[in-house]
Amino acid sequence: MINRNQAWDLLTSKLSNKNLVRHCLAVEAVMRELAKYFEASADKWGIVGLLHDGDYELSRDDPTKHTLLMHGWLTGMRETDPEILSAILSHNFAHTGKNPPANKLEWSLYCCDELTGLIVAVALVMPDKKLSSVTPEAVMKKFTQKSFAAGAHREQIALCEQKLGIKLEDFISLSLSAMQSISPELGI
Ligand SMILES: [Fe+2]
Ligand SMILES: [Fe+2]
Numbered sequence: 737m738i739n740r741n742q743a744w745d746l747l748t749s750k751l752s753n754k755n756l757v758r759h760c761l762a763v764e765a766v767m768r769e770l771a772k773y774f775e776a777s778a779d780k781w782g783i784v785g786l787l788h789d790g791d792y793e794l795s796r797d798d799p800t801k802h803t804l805l806m807h808g809w810l811t812g813m814r815e816t817d818p819e820i821l822s823a824i825l826s827h828n829f830a831h832t833g834k835n836p837p838a839n840k841l842e843w844s845l846y847c848c849d850e851l852t853g854l855i856v857a858v859a860l861v862m863p864d865k866k867l868s869s870v871t872p873e874a875v876m877k878k879f880t881q882k883s884f885a886a887g888a889h890r891e892q893i894a895l896c897e898q899k900l901g902i903k904l905e906d907f908i909s910l911s912l913s914a915m916q917s918i919s920p921e922l923g924i
Contacts, residue, residue, distance in 0.1 A: 737779075737780065737783070737815070737817045737820065738783060738810065738813065738815050738817075738820070740779070740782070740783065740786075742813070743783050743786050743787055744786070746787065746790060746809060746810075746813070747760060747786060747787060747790045750790050750791060750793065750794060750809070751789075751790060751792065751793055752793065753793060754923075756789060756792055756793065758921070758922050758923060759789060759852060759853070759856075760785070760786050760787070760788065760789055760790065761786070761918060761921050761922060762852040762855075762856070762915050762918075762922055763785035763786070763788060763789075763845070763848060763849055763852055764782045764783075764785035764786040765782075765785070765914040765915055765917060765918045766785065766848040766851070766852060766910070766911045766914045766915065767781040767782055767784060767785030767844060767845065767848065768781060768782040768785070768914065769910050769911070769913070769914040770840075770844040770848065770900075770910070771841075771844075773902070773910065774840050774844075776840070776841065780817070780819065780820060780841075781841060781844070783820060784819075784820055784823045784824060784841065784845055785845065785848075787806060787810070787820075787824060788803075788806075788823075788824050788827055788845060788849070789802075790806050790809075791803065791804075791805035791806040791809070799828070799831040800831050800832055802828045802831060802832070803824050803825045803827065803828040803832060803834075804825070804832060804834075806824055807821055807824060807825055810824075819841060822835050822842070823841050823842045823845055826838070826842040826845065826846065827842070827845050827846050827849060837899070840900060843895065843896075843899035843900055844900060846892060846895065846899075847892060847893055847895050847896040847899065847900065847907065848893075848896075848907075848911055849892070850888045850889045850890075850892045850893050851888070851893045851907070851908065851911050852911065852915065853885065853887070853888045854875065854878065854879065854885050854888035854893070855867070855870065855875055855908075855911060855912055855915055856922075856924065857878070857884065857885035857888065858870050858874055858875050858878050858885075859924045860924070862874075865924060866919070866924060867912075867915055867916050867919040867922065867924045868916060868919060870912060870916075871912075872905060872908050872909040872912055875908045875912060876904075876905060876908060879893070879904070879908070893907070
């Protein structure tokens with residue numbers, strides 16, 4: 737399995753937008769916590785989170801290529817772990833038609849991907865614009881306010897209840913604290 741340093745080098749060789757790299761770091765941090773919750777491999781789930789959007793810039797003009805480029809880069813590096821390859825593909829099944837989420841790892845990525853964006857948006861409207869000022873209650877309030885950060889798909893986040901068996905409030909708390917633990921890297 738690709739190690740964290742190799743994954744980081746791959747990610748940063750393919751992404752130039754700092755906010756996209758930060759998004760990948762946020763998803764990595766949440767995925768590691770979710771792995772611990774499910775008693776799975778935090779290293780593996782973290783790699784999936786870190787790399788899930790690594791081809792975003794190079795597939796921007798054609799969303800049907802998003803995740804397929806990363807899949808190709810990883811297999812080119814002799815990555816063979818089926819869980820990693822499948823999970824990365826699964827989060828863009830809506831555009832590629834490949835590998836719809838089918839297990840806890842894949843549903844975790846699918847649900848937390850959108851939530852990390854909502855949490856960043858909530859931090860940015862805090863008086864000090866800091867993640868440390870955000871509370872789960874503040875995120876919950878903005879979750880119900882559909883016009884706020886409308887691009888963060890609420891129905892995708894809310895699937896945590898049905899697909900992961902985690903209450904929305906708890907999913908928000910876990911994700912927020914994971915992101916707060918790396919706030920210097922996230923720059924907020
Ligand atoms: Fe993506
Ligand atoms: Fe993403």
